[in-house]
Amino acid sequence: MSDFIIRYKKITFIIFIALTLVCAALYPSVVVKYDMVEYLPQAARSTVALSVLTEQFPQALPNTNVAVGGVSLMEALALKNEMEELTHISLVLWLDDVLDLLTPIEMSGIELVGDYYTGDTAFYQVVVMKGFEKEGIKEIRDLIGDKGTITGDASEIEFVQTAAGSEVRSALVILLPIILLILVLSTSSWIEPLLFLATIGVSVIINMGTNALLGGVSFLTNSVTPILQLAVSLDYAIFLLHSFGRHRQTESSVEGAMRKAVKESFSAVAASAATTLFGFLALLFMDFRIGADLGLSLAKGIVISFASVMIFLPALTLKVYKAIDKTRHRELMPSFSNIRVYLRKLAIPAIILVALITVPSFMGQSRTSFMYGYQAAFDEMTNRSGGAAPAERSTVIVLMVPKGDVVREDRLSEGLAEFPHVTSVVSYAKTVGAAIPADFLPASIKDMFYSADYSRIIVYTDTAQEGDVAFAVLEDVMELAESYYPGGVHAVGQSASLHDIRSVVRNDNRVSNMLAILAIFAVLLVTFKSITLPVFLLFTIEAAIWINLSIPYFTGASINYVGYLVLNTVQLGATVDYAILLSVSYMQNRKTLPKEEAMHAALGSSFKSILISAMTMSAAGFALAGTTTNSLIADIGKLLGRGSLMSMAMVLVFLSAVLTKFDGAIRRTTLQGKRLA
Secondary structure, eight states, rough: OOOHHHHHHHHHHHHHHHHHHHHHHGGGGGOOOGGGGSSOOOOOOHHHHHHHHHHOSSSSSOOEEEOOSSSOOOHHHHHHHHHHSTTEEEEEEOOGGGGOOSSOOGGGGGGGGGGEEEETTTEEEEOOOTTHHHHHHHHHHHHHGGGEEEEEEEHHHHHHHHHHHHHHHHHHHHHHHHHHHHHHHHSSSSSSSHHHHHHHHHHHHHHHHGGGGTEEEEEEHHHHHHHHHHHHHHHHHHHHHHHHHHHHHHHHHHHHHHHHHHHHHHHHHHHHHHHHHHHHGGGGOSTTHHHHHHHHHHHHHHHHHHHHIIIIIIHHHHHHHHHHHTTTTOOOOOOOOTHHHHHHHGGHHHHHHHHHHHHHHHHHTOOEEOOOSSSHHHHHHHHTOOOOOOOOOOEEEEEESSSSSSHHHHHHHHHHHSSTTTTEEIIHHHIIITHHHHHHHHHOOOOHBSSSSSSEEEEEESSSSSHHHHHHHHHHHHHHHHSSSTTEEEEESSSHHHHHHHHHHHHHHHHHHHHHHHHHHHHHHHHBSSSHHHHHHHHHHHHHHHHHHHHHHTTEEEEEEEHHHHHHHHHHHHHHHHHHHHHHHHHHHTTOOOHHHHHHHHHHHHHHHHHHHHHHHHHHHHHHHOOOOHHHHEEEEEEHHHHHHHHHIIIIIIIIHHHHHHHHHHHHTEEETTOOO
């Protein structure tokens, strides 16, 4: 392969540049999906219910609440008519849909007037066209100005949609100078850092552009993939160029040095990429398909990064090696060759500390409080921006029950209205009256409540969309409805969807994490031909993950569960490389040196590489966390930034101590281990 690359370096270079340009042109056409509900399994109750709703009721479910103050009844009606004319608004429901406004409100006999008009404030339920949330919310905002507030699912999607693209750019603007600084300090040429970034940059662009072939990706994938791919695969390029630099000192030709560098680096980079790849592939087995969406893009990115480093980087380096030579400088970062002298003092305290905190950390991370949507992020953004908060939080649960028994429907509506946190119930029996036949009413009103087979009951609550209270209310509502209509109730709404997400992802964590551990264990087993070494390495990284994920529990914070799931596999797959690098170096040195001297040499040669990798990944995580307004992405960033440093500390301090303290056991359980010095 190295002969081929060197012989056809110009063609290789041109092919990669052409691919990059094509994928850069494809990237704007990538469809980005912002509704996490789309990633629920088809068999989930809320997914089935949504399918029934779409089939039975042609009138879409309102996804936006608009409150406008300081308007009279007629002004509110005129505003509703203007809102209906907006391009991306398909429906506006208001008081005139359930009441003849020529009849005095006091004489209407309808209990729900306050849900539409109170004092001088009008409350509208609006349907913004799916896929046009950004445009629709902007139209409403331009119409009502600063006199009103906008809440609901569509406004939250608009918030994520507006923020996502600019926040990725902001993260990269912060991250790239930090990475450049790290690389400048750790290399001996001013040009080398640019080669690293160019190589990984090419792979990121190709990966993001080829997402257009997947039929769309989630906003999460589109936001975090370029940052994670850059942070995780930069090591590959560093390893190859460092190897090239070493062989330049002994080889008479540049081509010969590159040939040896590619040959030497291939297996090591492949092993490093394989562990990361298997970590990402484990996400494909999540029932909550947003994990598969992210895992596929990241796994594809790792393969492309590997190819870019092993094929494009050698070709690029051979074209600019003279510039590398002309811009040489002394290494600005210390060699750390004697770092073992300092870390050895921490060996016993580290083993004792990890023994004491591992079990509490494992228990704590399993008891962390989780969020499943992004309403909290939307509320936080609204507060920070000084936007007007809604006077009352309103979450909608839409029930569909078998049609035909208006009296039973009326009793159910009355029972629902008595629940704590239920502010109102809208149904035919309660709103229009069970005594009035549906055939006497206009089709527009009748179609709000009845389809061919179902009656629709809308329950308004004052809870958030998720959380213990919101889910308890949903469960109470469903239990009462099921008591009237056993086996015949469907529930739609953000709370119902998030409740299903909670049920699905709890099992996902066990499945994806176990698959990642088994796959990486297999790689380590083949790499080291040892029984104990894979166990020590995996325990080291898993302990770092448990400590990292338990911090929210012990600090009383909540984190987004998707961030928790992703971090579990990403931190394992990406940072187990630190443990592999140290262990490989230790075992090689152990062939000729006693254990303490072997560890001294291993840390001296691998400390800088581990430090650079951990600093890069940590910077990427904190850059994500510091620039995003989306709590899901922020949680991934914080967990990754903190987890990278924890894995580094565990490998350098704890694992280095374990390898020497259990040297005898390692020798006895490793193939040809008895040949060690």
